Amino acid sequence: MKKIGRNFFSLLWTGVRRNYDNLDDNIAKHLGETAADSPVEIHLSKMFSDVFKRHTKDQADRLFIVGTKSTTPSLQKVSSRPVKPWFFSRVFLVLALSFVMLILLLFLFKSNKAIPGLIFIGSLAVPFSLLMMFFEINVYQNISVLQVLTTFLMGGILSLLVTMTFYMMLPIRSEISIESALIVGITEELAKCIVIIIFINLYKLNYIFNGVLIGAAIGAGFSVFESSGYVSEYGLVTIFTRSFQAIGTHTIWAAIIGGAIILGKKRKQPFTLNDFFTKPRFFIFFLITICLHTFWDWDIPHTGLSVSLLQELIDVIIGWFLIFVMIDAGLREVKTLQGQQIVIQRSKKRLVKKR
Template sequence: MANTRRPWLRIFLTGLVLWVLTVVVTFLTGNPNLIPTLVLLGSFLVPVSFVVWAFGRRHSGEVTAELLFSTFVTGGVLGVLSAAVLESYLLSPSPGLFFGVGLIEEAAKLAALAFLARHLRHKYAFDGLILGASVGFGFSAFESAGYAFTAMLTENGLSVTQLVQTELLRGLLAPVGHGLWTAILGGVLFSASGRRHFAFTGRLLLTYLGVALLHALWDSWHSIALFITLILTGTPGQYSLMQRGYQPEPTPTQADVFTALSWGGLIVVSLIGIAWLIHVRRRADQEARAVLWRIPLAGAPL
């Protein structure tokens, strides 16, 4: 009965078993033909499970399985391709690189969402949360597949261990990454819109900039944690080595501080994103009640 009511759980557990079996057989046989299966299962398992979970909470019948599939696959691919092109031509190594990546990738996902959902007659904020999450998780799945494949290519040949480690890490972090950020954007995009047409408002612009900032902090936190660790625990000898172009060996204390700062920072960024999503969802609930009772909600034209 639980599986009937929770198709996302059935999908997740089935996919997890298949992924584990694929990992075991790949290690036992060393068969490279299994690598595409390993990459796809590991990269898509968590995103697909979350999208199916979100689909069960849609507000209107206009959000169909076909539309959800389109936003996940088409939106994800369009977002990845657009971001890749823009980042190649617009970005260069600089202190603002990560913020530039955040701006470009969030804009690409937002544009893909608006394009794919433009024909919806009624744009409810709650549906915007779901479709935004779908685009974000699609982006995350295709991006993770690329990272997993790249991690596998090492100087010593193909490393299935590196591939599996990358998929585990990105799978664990997937719920608080692209899907979360684009869900926030989608909820605000739809709530800032009329019943038929999108409206690009000041609130949407501020949300876009805020989400891009969270995205940038997430991507850059490894470097930020390293910098803070050096400020707090760096020794004159280490500074001297760095000035001469050498990488100093970290002390055990520095390794512990860096690890705590790295994970602590990611947790804080995640909690901010989750709290923001809850706020947008509550506003979406208010909008739904206002539409039900035909009471205009301030800031959300009907």
């Protein structure tokens, strides 16, 4: 039986590994303006291949000078190659090491002065690192670091203000039933969605990667300030759990919504209230994020820690799959706007790119 089980798992994994890159593309190709049978050159399995490569200081410096009139490339010069972010991993490494040193300061030297820094860095590490990843992925390079940080701070706080305004009008119970989890999911995702729309319209953004980045900035800000606030309610141990859970929560959900907003609006036109209710490509993704949030918060009765961890794992997998769909759709958009035919390359196939 064990041998049969191993063979079955091996067969299943082989099928998933061979078809995963195609699965997200099959979804993404129906979101853009290309023909339904147009392939796209993207290898998500290699997306993080540059993380472990050596990079120069000049390469890192170039990432931070984008978004100005003199450094924003023309559309024809925008890179349509598969995205391979790497700098975000260095940001995470610095923040993670800072977190560890603060832990040592607290527990070895009994210094309570380390607690505020521990709360801040612990809340910041994962969301901000994810934000930097989406900043690298924005191949249009039309959003500056200043705009990202402004959106991160102001957008994150504004989304919390909108959330608390909604909470004052809705019946939120202390226990996490499916009903309460659903109300929380609708409230917080709607609040973030409203703020993301405000910033996308304010910056007059029109590309999927732009929407994903602005959404990630607002979601990361929301995550950082919310996690910091939970410490006063549940104690310092909250940071040791929420800091790493952030890999699949607010930053990811808001990035999905940001991309969906671009998909739902007319190009070079602001997103309107009418778009909110009449554009299926937006509304489906918005409903999915509400479902992901609800599922994450739902405390299923008569279950233990293992079920809760399984819920979170499922949530993370689905959330990141949708992020990959957005990345795929974003690359398709670049190719479409540049007037190129999109070609997919497989290890066992060699296809010629046409213009």
